[in-house]
Amino acid sequence: MIKFSDKQLKIPEMSKPVYLATVGMSKFDRAFPETRTEELCIQALTAAADFVNMTPTELKSFIHTAYYGHFADHFGDQLLGEAVIHDRLGLDPLGTIGVKTGGATGGSTMWEAIKAVASGYSDCALALGWERMDEVPTDEGNHLISCAADKDWETPLGHIYTGYYAVMAQRYWQIFGKAEDSFRKTMAEIAVKNRGYARMNPHAHGPMKITVEDVINSPVVAYPLRVLDCCLMSVGSACGIVCDEKTAYEITDKPLRIWIGAGSHTLRVADRRDMKIPLLPNEEPGQYDNLGKRFPGGDRYPGFSSFLAARIAAYYAYNMTGVVDPSEDLDVVELHDAFTISDIQTYEDIGIRPYGDGRDYIESGDAYVINPNTNKPGKLPSNPCGGLIGCMHAVGATGLMQIAEIGYHIWNRWDEIHEPEEKWKAFSREKPIDWTSLQVKGAKRGLAISHAGVGSHVTCTILMDPNHLIKED
Amino acid sequence: MPKTEEEKGFVDIIDGRYKPRGKFHIIEKNQPIFNKDTGKLAGVTNPRDMTYIHSYGGEAPFFEGIGKGKLLATRCDNPKCDSIGSIFEPFRIYCPDCLRKATIVDITEKARNTAKIHSFIITHRSGAFNTLPKPIKFINVEFDEEVVTILMSVLVVGEPEIGKRVVPIFRTKDPTYTIMDLMFVLEGTPESELPEGFTF
Numbered sequence: 122m123i124k125f126s127d128k129q130l131k132i133p134e135m136s137k138p139v140y141l142a143t144v145g146m147s148k149f150d151r152a153f154p155e156t157r158t159e160e161l162c163i164q165a166l167t168a169a170a171d172f173v174n175m176t177p178t179e180l181k182s183f184i185h186t187a188y189y190g191h192f193a194d195h196f197g198d199q200l201l202g203e204a205v206i207h208d209r210l211g212l213d214p215l216g217t218i219g220v221k222t223g224g225a226t227g228g229s230t231m232w233e234a235i236k237a238v239a240s241g242y243s244d245c246a247l248a249l250g251w252e253r254m255d256e257v258p259t260d261e262g263n264h265l266i267s268c269a270a271d272k273d274w275e276t277p278l279g280h281i282y283t284g285y286y287a288v289m290a291q292r293y294w295q296i297f298g299k300a301e302d303s304f305r306k307t308m309a310e311i312a313v314k315n316r317g318y319a320r321m322n323p324h325a326h327g328p329m330k331i332t333v334e335d336v337i338n339s340p341v342v343a344y345p346l347r348v349l350d351c352c353l354m355s356v357g358s359a360c361g362i363v364c365d366e367k368t369a370y371e372i373t374d375k376p377l378r379i380w381i382g383a384g385s386h387t388l389r390v391a392d393r394r395d396m397k398i399p400l401l402p403n404e405e406p407g408q409y410d411n412l413g414k415r416f417p418g419g420d421r422y423p424g425f426s427s428f429l430a431a432r433i434a435a436y437y438a439y440n441m442t443g444v445v446d447p448s449e450d451l452d453v454v455e456l457h458d459a460f461t462i463s464d465i466q467t468y469e470d471i472g473i474r475p476y477g478d479g480r481d482y483i484e485s486g487d488a489y490v491i492n493p494n495t496n497k498p499g500k501l502p503s504n505p506c507g508g509l510i511g512c513m514h515a516v517g518a519t520g521l522m523q524i525a526e527i528g529y530h531i532w533n534r535w536d537e538i539h540e541p542e543e544k545w546k547a548f549s550r551e552k553p554i555d556w557t558s559l560q561v562k563g564a565k566r567g568l569a570i571s572h573a574g575v576g577s578h579v580t581c582t583i584l585m586d587p588n589h590l591i592k593e594d
Numbered sequence: 595m596p597k598t599e600e601e602k603g604f605v606d607i608i609d610g611r612y613k614p615r616g617k618f619h620i621i622e623k624n625q626p627i628f629n630k631d632t633g634k635l636a637g638v639t640n641p642r643d644m645t646y647i648h649s650y651g652g653e654a655p656f657f658e659g660i661g662k663g664k665l666l667a668t669r670c671d672n673p674k675c676d677s678i679g680s681i682f683e684p685f686r687i688y689c690p691d692c693l694r695k696a697t698i699v700d701i702t703e704k705a706r707n708t709a710k711i712h713s714f715i716i717t718h719r720s721g722a723f724n725t726l727p728k729p730i731k732f733i734n735v736e737f738d739e740e741v742v743t744i745l746m747s748v749l750v751v752g753e754p755e756i757g758k759r760v761v762p763i764f765r766t767k768d769p770t771y772t773i774m775d776l777m778f779v780l781e782g783t784p785e786s787e788l789p790e791g792f793t794f
């Protein structure tokens with residue numbers, strides 16, 4: 122049993138409010154054989170300048186420090202890749218640092234940037250991330266990713282990260298999903314939803330119009346996970362610029378407030394020890410006493426079926442911002458749907474549904490922009506960009522892309538980014554004739570989860586329209 | 595093509611220092627990458643063949659033990675620690691709570707008598723450098739309550755199922771001195787079915 126001290130559970134404080142002023146992203150794709158990484162990063166930063174009607178030179182003049190997220194530098198065989206990009210962006214001699222937390226790299230990079238602003242060190246900071254996984258053959262790529270597991274205890278076992286990860290999916294599938302066809306169908310609905318949403322996103326690299334049957338009949342990767350249950354592996358870049366209040370309003374008249382909570386858990390799933398479930402603000406002591414009775418084998422926490430890091434990140438972030446019930450207090454979320462099943466696990470970890478009931482978020486239709494059961498707006502739409510399954514997973518950029526997407530909804534400028542014919546053309550992508558706006562109407566508050574591998578690092582970012590805060594400063 | 599003895603790298607420790615001998619890399623010429631449609635140069639290949647030198651440090655007894663048919667773990671014996679009595683497998687050199695050096699304990703018998711499958715996954719995929727036969731049957735093994743962790747390994751004989759009893763097997767003939775010297779089979783598997791080089 123592991124325990125936490127009160128000091129460790131202290132609600133994080135920022136000594137001044139931090140604002141998200143602008144965001145940008147590149148095109149995402151499986152490979153860019155004729156494009157250097159810096160070209161994609163420049164695309165992202167230029168998009169952020171365009172978004173606030175500035176030239177890149179004007180926007181850069183505000184930046185005081187730079188935080189770069191790039192996870193797998195062994196793929197590109199270039200150490201200090203961050204310094205290369207920093208130079209190519211023309212940001213020398215500003216202070217800069219690289220951030221690496223696996224799949225959570227994007228969120229963690231922004232976490233560093235907001236702390237620089239909150240502390241007063243910088244009035245304006247750049248968080249920019251990218252990933253490049255197309256420069257080795259797939260089997261070597263699998264080996265390189267497996268090096269993010271424990272190299273002595275896990276990597277030699279098949280050199281395949283999915284193997285270390287999917288054992289958690291198996292456990293959730295059998296215990297909480299009861300290996301039911303209906304649960305299998307719910308998993309598939311997530312893949313259908315996110316790939317379908319990606320069709321409306323010119324940046325997205327994996328759009329598909331598919332059915333539940335297509336997902337269930339797609340090849341098995343590691344049962345119960347099939348090809349269409351799994352996220353993409355992408356190349357691309359995304360960024361965000363955060364500021365103190367004065368600087369934010371110099372860049373834009375509509376900056377958003379931003380907070381981030383971060384958590385961690387064992388790199389090896391093997392090392393997970395039992396503990397009591399830490400409760401979120403919308404949960405009651407004792408509410409999980411019968412969890413093992415409802416789901417035999419489900420009484421071990423976090424066991425293999427929950428992500429403690431996600432729960433702790435949400436615990437910090439909700440308590441910082443006054444979020445009590447994410448379904449009531451938030452309008453849109455971007456979750457780390459690495460796999461359909463881990464998406465369901467996350468609904469529970471971050472309190473969208475109680476432990477054991479994650480599937481209901483999809484089945485109720487709440488997770489859709491338009492609830493398929495009622496044809497009315499969904500209560501808390503998730504991943505309208507297509508998520509990792511439909512849009513992209515360019516590891517170091519993913520968390521920043523999600524933050525950007527939540528921003529577009531709250532700014533009410535989602536259509537402006539996703540609709541223009543010129544952008545579809547510039548990206549050599551065909552805009553679907555049934556293109557539909559996925560702007561979440563009236564969105565004022567949103568959340569993005571950035572998550573590493575088996576849950577070693579997770580960040581929970583919350584964005585709010587400054588006129589719709591839950592808790593006064 | 596497997597390397598010949600002359601093409602391999604070896605390391606000894608002499609007087610407290612690494613002494614490499616043999617070949618640690620073989621240089622291979624790079625190749626251009628052309629776009630076949632435009633005929634233009636896009637990049638180059640960068641061939642690389644390297645051998646790393648890696649220390650097991652305080653975990654070395656574990657990796658030596660499995661090659662001898664012994665499953666070693668560690669236990670916190672600090673009377674001032676809340677985790678006293680907790681056994682760690684994967685082996686932890688220090689207790690994660692009190693950071694005092696943990697005691698090495700032999701859990702071979704405990705594993706034989708209590709190991710069962712906590713979760714599993716079967717995959718036909720692997721990465722470069724994989725030497726396991728496919729499909730790979732990953733299993734996570736739970737022991738009795740003293741062991742507070744759930745070891746990851748592979749099942750090499752039998753079909754995995756949550757809750758099934760398994761027993762460890764060890765590569766005692768020509769050990770690799772890696773985690774690949776420890777695998778599991780279903781309880782009741784006859785010795786004759788074990789992979790080449792493995793014993794109970």
Ligand SMILES: [Zn+2]
Binds near residue numbers: 676677678692694
């Ligand atoms: Zn201890």
